[in-house]
Amino acid sequence: MTKEKRFLFLTVLTFLMYGLGLFLDADFFILPFPLFDFVLLWAICRFAISHFKEIKLYQILFAFGVLFKLLTNEILISLILSKAQALSYAQTGIFDAFFLFAIVFWSASFTALVNIKNSAISIYWSLLHIVISVGILFTVPFWLMPLFSILPALAIEIHDPKISFKWLWYLKFALDLMTLAMLHLLN
Numbered sequence: 254m255t256k257e258k259r260f261l262f263l264t265v266l267t268f269l270m271y272g273l274g275l276f277l278d279a280d281f282f283i284l285p286f287p288l289f290d291f292v293l294l295w296a297i298c299r300f301a302i303s304h305f306k307e308i309k310l311y312q313i314l315f316a317f318g319v320l321f322k323l324l325t326n327e328i329l330i331s332l333i334l335s336k337a338q339a340l341s342y343a344q345t346g347i348f349d350a351f352f353l354f355a356i357v358f359w360s361a362s363f364t365a366l367v368n369i370k371n372s373a374i375s376i377y378w379s380l381l382h383i384v385i386s387v388g389i390l391f392t393v394p395f396w397l398m399p400l401f402s403i404l405p406a407l408a409i410e411i412h413d414p415k416i417s418f419k420w421l422w423y424l425k426f427a428l429d430l431m432t433l434a435m436l437h438l439l440n
Contacts, residue, residue: 256303257296257420264292265427286435289428290326293319296424304417311366312418318358324351356401360386363405367412378408399433402426 254262268284276282297316301308323329325348330339342348363382367375385401406422 255417255420257300257417257424260296260299261420261424261427264296264424265431268431282438284431284435286428286432287326287328289432290319290323291328293421293425293428294323296421300418300421309365311362314358314362314365315418315421318355318362321351321355321358324348325355356386356389359401363408366405366418367408375412378404396433399426399429402429 272282272284297312297319301312301316304312330348334342360383364379367378382401382404385397385404389397389401402422402425406419406426409416409419409422
């Protein structure tokens with residue numbers, strides 16, 4: 254089991270055990286989904302440190318996407334800004350712009366990754382991913398976010414299964430799926 258695969262497994266297992274423990278204690282199942290952005294940042298930092306000599310453009314773009322997504326995190330915002338400042342910035346749309354930049358960087362990361370192979374199918378993967386990105390940005394169906402995250406992992410699995418970077422996309426998929434489940438449960 255590789256380091257990335259082990260990190261993915263332990264992260265998902267830890268969050269699910271947290272939710273199960275809370276359920277057994279308080280009869281309410283919830284996962285700490287605001288912490289997911291920090292976990293993704295930790296995963297990309299671990300990956301960058303362990304693969305320092307092999308860092309590619311698509312990995313850097315993915316990291317920028319994680320950083321911009323982190324700037325929309327409620328925990329980070331509440332630590333840095335007062336409630337009035339956060340509300341003022343939210344009305345300007347800055348947090349929406351950060352989320353837009355995160356989606357753009359993640360799409361660019363995937364496009365850079367699949368275009369390494371220079372095959373016709375790479376163009377179709379990229380176009381499908383861009384269409385899903387636009388769907389997320391303009392129609393706000395949050396249920397598309399896990400599809401947005403699993404598509405790159407599947408494309409890597411098909412094109413070159415030896416790329417260990419796919420596990421970061423799998424982690425993003427697992428975290429997005431758990432976030433979607435929590436948002437659905439809370440509504």
